[in-house]
Amino acid sequence: MGVVGTLTGALFGNGANLIKDTAEVFMENTEAAAEREAVWRAAALSQFATEFTRPRRGWFDRIMDGINRLPRPALAIGTLGLFVAAMVNPVWFAARMQGIQLVPEPLWWLMGAIVSFYFGARSQSKGQEFQRSLAETMGRTGAVVRNVEALEALGAGSAAAKPGAEDDNPALAAWRAGP
Numbered sequence: 001m002g003v004v005g006t007l008t009g010a011l012f013g014n015g016a017n018l019i020k021d022t023a024e025v026f027m028e029n030t031e032a033a034a035e036r037e038a039v040w041r042a043a044a045l046s047q048f049a050t051e052f053t054r055p056r057r058g059w060f061d062r063i064m065d066g067i068n069r070l071p072r073p074a075l076a077i078g079t080l081g082l083f084v085a086a087m088v089n090p091v092w093f094a095a096r097m098q099g100i101q102l103v104p105e106p107l108w109w110l111m112g113a114i115v116s117f118y119f120g121a122r123s124q125s126k127g128q129e130f131q132r133s134l135a136e137t138m139g140r141t142g143a144v145v146r147n148v149e150a151l152e153a154l155g156a157g158s159a160a161a162k163p164g165a166e167d168d169n170p171a172l173a174a175w176r177a178g179p
Helices: 002-012 018-026 030-052 059-068 071-088 090-100 105-157 170-177
Strands: none
Touching: 071 090, 071 105
16 A cells, blocks of 8 residues: 555545545535525525514504504494484484584584594595506607507508509519419
């Protein structure tokens, strides 16, 4: 083992793989690259997971979320309930409506403002979204008109669009005439 061991030690180094180390200078180690990519992907997935998880919320936050969801359904169901009450017991309903007539006008204005602000925010948001989409559509109108005019000009310039233009084609005239 003396001479052969010395020659292989000189060629490949002592305990190191000289050919492998030299090749890695010119080519990437695919196993190490796969390990780096797996670590990178795991870190990216971990970041996405933390981004889309909501922190635990306390009982107060959950109660307030529930209360914020009540007014719209309560107003809708309450209005339907008034119609039912008017049909089931008209005298009782009329007595309640007489009581409502005693509410002072400034209180009606205040209630109207509160309801308007509460429901108006959503209505305004949807209205602005509609206006924005309408403006985008109107902005594209000029391009659409130009495209249609260009297509009509192409159609008007083609032989198929001109009546009698087929007669200008001698090959077509010979074909129609037959053998």
